[in-house]
Amino acid sequence: MKLRIAIVGYGNLGRGVECxxxxxxxxxxxxxxxxxxxxxxxxxxxxxxxxxxDAIAKKxxxxxxxxxxxxxxxxxxxxxxxxxxxxxIDSFDxxxxxxxxxxxxxxxxxxxxxxxxxxxxxxxxxxxxNRLYGQAILPDGRDYTFWGKGVSQGHSDAIRRIDGVLDxxxxxxxxxxxxxxxxxxxxxxxTTREKHTRECFVxxxxxxxxxxxxxxxxxxxxxxxxxxxxxxxxxxxxxxxxHTGIPHGxxxxxxxxxxxxxxxxxxxxxxxxxSNPEFTASVLVASARAAARMNAEGLCGAKTIFDIPPSYLxxxxxxxxxxxxx
Amino acid sequence: MKLRIAIVGYGNLGRGVECxxxxxxxxxxxxxxxxxxxxxxxxxxxxxxxxxxDAIAKKxxxxxxxxxxxxxxxxxxxxxxxxxxxxxIDSFDxxxxxxxxxxxxxxxxxxxxxxxxxxxxxxxxxxxxNRLYGQAILPDGRDYTFWGKGVSQGHSDAIRRIDGVLDxxxxxxxxxxxxxxxxxxxxxxxTTREKHTRECFVxxxxxxxxxxxxxxxxxxxxxxxxxxxxxxxxxxxxxxxxHTGIPHGxxxxxxxxxxxxxxxxxxxxxxxxxSNPEFTASVLVASARAAARMNAEGLCGAKTIFDIPPSYLxxxxxxxxxxxxx
Numbered sequence: 001m002k003l004r005i006a007i008v009g010y011g012n013l014g015r016g017v018e019c020x021x022x023x024x025x026x027x028x029x030x031x032x033x034x035x036x037x038x039x040x041x042x043x044x045x046x047x048x049x050x051x052x053x054d055a056i057a058k059k060x061x062x063x064x065x066x067x068x069x070x071x072x073x074x075x076x077x078x079x080x081x082x083x084x085x086x087x088x089i090d091s092f093d094x095x096x097x098x099x100x101x102x103x104x105x106x107x108x109x110x111x112x113x114x115x116x117x118x119x120x121x122x123x124x125x126x127x128x129x130n131r132l133y134g135q136a137i138l139p140d141g142r143d144y145t146f147w148g149k150g151v152s153q154g155h156s157d158a159i160r161r162i163d164g165v166l167d168x169x170x171x172x173x174x175x176x177x178x179x180x181x182x183x184x185x186x187x188x189x190x191t192t193r194e195k196h197t198r199e200c201f202v203x204x205x206x207x208x209x210x211x212x213x214x215x216x217x218x219x220x221x222x223x224x225x226x227x228x229x230x231x232x233x234x235x236x237x238x239x240x241x242x243h244t245g246i247p248h249g250x251x252x253x254x255x256x257x258x259x260x261x262x263x264x265x266x267x268x269x270x271x272x273x274x275s276n277p278e279f280t281a282s283v284l285v286a287s288a289r290a291a292a293r294m295n296a297e298g299l300c301g302a303k304t305i306f307d308i309p310p311s312y313l314x315x316x317x318x319x320x321x322x323x324x325x326x
Numbered sequence: 327m328k329l330r331i332a333i334v335g336y337g338n339l340g341r342g343v344e345c346x347x348x349x350x351x352x353x354x355x356x357x358x359x360x361x362x363x364x365x366x367x368x369x370x371x372x373x374x375x376x377x378x379x380d381a382i383a384k385k386x387x388x389x390x391x392x393x394x395x396x397x398x399x400x401x402x403x404x405x406x407x408x409x410x411x412x413x414x415i416d417s418f419d420x421x422x423x424x425x426x427x428x429x430x431x432x433x434x435x436x437x438x439x440x441x442x443x444x445x446x447x448x449x450x451x452x453x454x455x456n457r458l459y460g461q462a463i464l465p466d467g468r469d470y471t472f473w474g475k476g477v478s479q480g481h482s483d484a485i486r487r488i489d490g491v492l493d494x495x496x497x498x499x500x501x502x503x504x505x506x507x508x509x510x511x512x513x514x515x516x517t518t519r520e521k522h523t524r525e526c527f528v529x530x531x532x533x534x535x536x537x538x539x540x541x542x543x544x545x546x547x548x549x550x551x552x553x554x555x556x557x558x559x560x561x562x563x564x565x566x567x568x569h570t571g572i573p574h575g576x577x578x579x580x581x582x583x584x585x586x587x588x589x590x591x592x593x594x595x596x597x598x599x600x601s602n603p604e605f606t607a608s609v610l611v612a613s614a615r616a617a618a619r620m621n622a623e624g625l626c627g628a629k630t631i632f633d634i635p636p637s638y639l640x641x642x643x644x645x646x647x648x649x650x651x652x
Contacts (some may be wrong), residue, residue: 023466265604274590281584304652306636307636313462
């Protein structure tokens with residue numbers, strides 16, 4: 001019998017999950033829940049659409065619910081709420097608030113005897129696992145994480161909030177020389193500015209003061225002030241022609257030594273993603289498989305990708321995996 | 327209380343484990359067991375050395391036994407034998423025989439209510455995990471594994487068995503153009519010859535027929551015939567000066583598509599290792615930590631790295647890992 005998956009939320013991530021579930025042979029997508037009027041939603045796959053208020057009534061027909069809301073406003077409420085009734089998966093990515101979110105979700109899912117896998121995706125997610133494996137294997141060493149080249153949604157939004165800006169797209173770009181130094185085993189101490197640059201494509205309102213906008217961007221604390229930032233003003237048409245994709249990626253390094261420092265080892269994990277939300281969605285869907293398996297074994301509570309044996313993510317049996325992939 | 331680790335076998339791998347255990351703050355190395363006369367062994371760290379026949383008598387003083395023998399002759403016997411008494415770790419790497427080895431070890435460790443983690447290292451090991459994660463996340467895709475540049479012990483040994491050869495070192499080298507095509511998202515079909523070349527450094531006996539040796543190498547079935555192979559004859563002094571290291575490494579790729587083929591994603595995991603045995607040893611030691619934890623939870627039987635939740639490999643608590651690495 002196939003795993004019955006449902007989605008809450010139909011933005012970019014929800015659409016990505018829809019694709020990924022339909023690409024998984026051991027899963028079927030049984031419902032999409034939305035806060036909008038269900039009649040206004042046209043899904044790519046034709047999955048039935050319901051109001052989110054009807055979700056709990058359908059809980060016996062759903063094995064895992066994948067929550068596709070945002071980390072700022074949706075997931076802190078939604079994940080604990082649904083964890084009380086379903087096995088759930090989310091992509092909560094506000095790093096500093098993960099411990100609090102974990103505790104809130106854990107209480108609910110333990111009471112409900114369900115599994116909740118939080119903070120899935122690639123960072124947090126696959127990058128986190130690689131930081132963990134790297135440290136566990138090479139305790140005498142250093143981690144480096146580089147992001148990009150890719151679109152940062154948060155930084156693009158920050159530019160859009162500036163007076164006089166119609167639209168904007170921000171790319172995070174790793175500094176090539178820093179990458180080379182790390183890959184070369186130099187173990188450099190790198191400042192924020194030495195690791196990444198930021199490139200912004202901005203559509204301004206007619207008559208806006210471009211110098212003022214540029215200055216507001218490059219001096220914006222937390223977002224841009226600590227980076228070398230380039231600002232390009234372009235037309236709405238150029239933005240739509242050249243910057244509609246949502247690519248991203250990056251690299252995690254572990255540079256470590258063994259034998260009292262005599263020998264060096266470099267582990268590098270790299271992602272080059274055409275679509276950030278579709279890749280994130282693919283991690284969520286593999287995690288849904290693991291959640292269902294863990295729950296079927298009687299496990300419950302909040303989990304992260306750190307707690308999931310890799311084999312639980314893959315559809316094949318342990319025997320098959322040992323034979324073909326080990 | 328620290329984890330009490332013991333080693334069986336004191337070759338390159340055993341020496342690597344000795345270093346790695348001593349570098350782990352939560353472990354202590356309590357014994358080294360050898361088939362040689364213990365009096366003849368001088369260890370780097372001064373750990374007590376015993377005859378391997380005395381190992382079982384000391385089982386109550388040892389939490390995990392790390393087996394550092396070879397896959398061809400030692401581990402098929404040793405791992406099931408010791409799994410009957412200890413939590414054990416091995417690096418069994420004869421890929422085709424892993425299922426049989428797993429079954430043999432599983433029976434013993436279940437009866438003994440112990441954990442046996444087999445086939446740890448980097449391939450099998452970290453490369454295998456990356457093949458698994460890649461397939462689980464991107465089911466519509468292809469895997470590629472490249473090895474090198476690095477010393478292949480098996481191929482070096484094969485050359486040494488040729489008449490007229492005194493010593494030899496063989497390097498496996500990935501073909502740069504193949505790497506570029508894979509990394510570029512081309513998803514090429516690659517033959518054995520297109521993926522790797524082999525470079526051999528050979529010390530011949532005085533008066534040996536060099537043409538004949540070279541021909542025997544490059545036409546050797548399984549080992550060299552399917553590759554472009556270069557042979558260099560060098561002196562014993564040159565071999566000792568330039569080729570005593572045991573570097574290795576390689577790359578695992580998963581190139582996959584989402585949204586019905588619309589978007590491409592490339593995952594690349596790469597290792598650059600100054601010392602193959604010391605890195606392998608570091609994976610064995612992290613796995614020993616996981617084995618002890620799994621056994622303390624009441625689990626038993628044979629496991630592979632596929633079955634180990636990543637958090638079990640790292641000394642920090644789940645709470646700490648979520649806070650600092652997720």
